[in-house]
Amino acid sequence: MTEATPGQTVGPFFHHALAYPGDAELVPFGAAGSVVLHGYVYDGSGDVVPDAMIEIRQADASGVVPAIGGSLRRRGHGFTGWGRCCTDFAGHYWFSTVEPGAPFFAVTVFARGLLDRLFTRIYLPGADLDGLTATREADGRLRFDIHLQGPSETPFFTFPRS
Amino acid sequence: MTTSQHEISDEIAKIQADSPRGAPLLDFPPYRSTLLRHPTKDLQLVDPEGAELLAPVFGHSDVDPVESDLTIQRGGEPIGERIRVHGRVLDGDGRPVRRQLVEIWQANAAGRYSHQGDQHPAPLDPFFTGVGRCLTDDDGWYSFTSIKPGPYPWRNHHNAWRPAHIHFSLFGTDFTQRLITQMYFPGDQLLALDPIAQSITSPADLERLIASYDHSQSEHEWLLGYRWDIVLTGSHATYLEPTDD
Numbered sequence: 568m569t570e571a572t573p574g575q576t577v578g579p580f581f582h583h584a585l586a587y588p589g590d591a592e593l594v595p596f597g598a599a600g601s602v603v604l605h606g607y608v609y610d611g612s613g614d615v616v617p618d619a620m621i622e623i624r625q626a627d628a629s630g631v632v633p634a635i636g637g638s639l640r641r642r643g644h645g646f647t648g649w650g651r652c653c654t655d656f657a658g659h660y661w662f663s664t665v666e667p668g669a670p671f672f673a674v675t676v677f678a679r680g681l682l683d684r685l686f687t688r689i690y691l692p693g694a695d696l697d698g699l700t701a702t703r704e705a706d707g708r709l710r711f712d713i714h715l716q717g718p719s720e721t722p723f724f725t726f727p728r729s
Numbered sequence: 730m731t732t733s734q735h736e737i738s739d740e741i742a743k744i745q746a747d748s749p750r751g752a753p754l755l756d757f758p759p760y761r762s763t764l765l766r767h768p769t770k771d772l773q774l775v776d777p778e779g780a781e782l783l784a785p786v787f788g789h790s791d792v793d794p795v796e797s798d799l800t801i802q803r804g805g806e807p808i809g810e811r812i813r814v815h816g817r818v819l820d821g822d823g824r825p826v827r828r829q830l831v832e833i834w835q836a837n838a839a840g841r842y843s844h845q846g847d848q849h850p851a852p853l854d855p856f857f858t859g860v861g862r863c864l865t866d867d868d869g870w871y872s873f874t875s876i877k878p879g880p881y882p883w884r885n886h887h888n889a890w891r892p893a894h895i896h897f898s899l900f901g902t903d904f905t906q907r908l909i910t911q912m913y914f915p916g917d918q919l920l921a922l923d924p925i926a927q928s929i930t931s932p933a934d935l936e937r938l939i940a941s942y943d944h945s946q947s948e949h950e951w952l953l954g955y956r957w958d959i960v961l962t963g964s965h966a967t968y969l970e971p972t973d974d
Contacts, residue, residue, distance in 0.1 A: 571821055571962045572937050573752050573929045575911040576760075578896065580844040584834030584860040585898065611765035624780040624904045632780045636788025639830075639862075649785030673780040675907050680762030682753035682928045684907055685772075686781075715766045725772040726781070726905040728821060728963030 574683035582653050589641040591652035593664040603708040605661035608654050611716030615658025619678035622651045630668030685723040698722050732886040741927045751934035759924035777965050781904045787830040797863035799875040807857035809838025809876035811952040817869040821963030825869025832898040835859045840881030892919035906961040913939045
C-alpha cells in the first residue's frame with residue numbers, strides 16, 4: 568500500500584470555490600417527501616463555527632446508495648445522494664433531502680482551523696447512539712449539531728485504511 | 730506584542746521532535762486557530778458501511794471542460810506566471826481514480842483571493858477567480874492551466890506568510906477517501922516557517938505536498954509545467970483482493 572497524500576485545512580477562503588447553486592438541495596426544498604437536516608457547528612468554547620463545510624452521503628429512501636452524476640448541476644431529477652453546505656455566519660448548515668432507507672447519513676466536516684477532514688455519522692431518530700443521533704423537531708426537521716471540541720464533542724471516525 | 734516567527738518556529742521544532750507523523754496533527758498549537766477546533770478524543774476506528782463505501786459520482790454533465798483553464802474564465806488575460814499543473818490521482822493500492830472530480834482554488838499572482846473575506850491589501854485581478862474543476866481521465870490524470878499563486882500574509886503571528894499554494898479537493902471511489910489538501914511549489918523558503926504545512930511533522934511526508942517542476946509540460950514561449958500526484962487512502966471495496974507482498 569502506498570502512503571497517502573496528507574490533508575491540509577480547507578482554510579478560510581473556500582466558499583467562492585466550493586459552494587454552488589443547489590449544493591445543499593439533494594431534493595428541492597419543500598418537495599413532497601423531503602426532509603430538512605440541519606444544525607450548528609460549535610468550537611470548544613461553545614462559539615459557532617461560521618467557516619465550516621459539511622458534506623453528506625446517503626442512501627435514497629429505499630436504501631440504495633445512488634451512483635449517478637449530477638450533484639454539481641442539479642436538474643430536478645435523479646437523486647444523487649450527495650450534498651455540500653458551507654455554514655453561514657451563525658454556524659448553521661442545512662440540507663434538503665430525503666430520509667435514507669438506511670440507518671445513517673455519512674458526514675465529512677471541514678473548517679478553517681481544522682487541519683484534516685473529520686468523518687462522522689448522523690443516525691436517524693430512534694437509534695439512540697450517544698452523540699450520533701439526530702432529533703426530530705416539532706416541525707419535522709432533523710436536527711444534528713456538530714461539536715468539534717468540548718463536553719459534547721461529537722464522536723469522529725477513522726477507517727481501517729485511512 | 731504578538732508572537733514572533735522565532736517563537737512559532739521553536740514550538741514547531743519541539744512538537745516535530747516528539748511526534749513525527751505523516752498525517753497532519755489536528756492538535757497543533759503553532760497554528761493558533763486549531764486550539765478550539767481540534768477533537769480531544771481519539772478518533773474511533775470503525776468499518777465503513779453503506780453510503781461510506783461509495784463515493785459520489787460526477788460526470789460530464791457536472792463539469793464544463795473550460796473549467797480546467799483558470800486563465801480564460803473572465804474574457805481577458807490574468808496577470809502572472811502562466812503554469813500548468815498536472816498529475817495522477819491514485820488510490821492507496823496504486824490504482825488510478827478514474828473520471829472523478831478534482832476541484833481547486835487559489836490566490837492570484839499578488840496573493841489575493843477572489844473571496845469577500847480576504848482583506849489583504851494586494852490587487853484583485855478582474856480576469857482571475859482562481860477557481861477550477863476537472864474530471865480525471867481513464868488513467869486518473871488531471872490537468873489545470875492557471876497562474877502561479879503568490880504568497881500572502883495571515884494573522885497567525887507577527888509577519889506570518891503562507892507559502893504559495895493551490896487548494897485541492899479530491900474524491901476517491903469510497904466516501905472514506907475524501908481529501909482536501911494544499912499543493913506547494915518546489916524551493917519555497919516559506920514552507921519551513923509555515924505552521925499549516927509543518928503540521929505534517931514528518932519532513933518526508935510533507936514532501937508529498939510539493940509539486941516538481943516538469944519541463945516536459947512546459948510550453949515554448951507560453952507556460953511552465955508542474956507535476957503533482959495525489960495518493961488517496963485505500964479503498965475498502967477492494968480490501969480483500971489478494972496481493973503478492
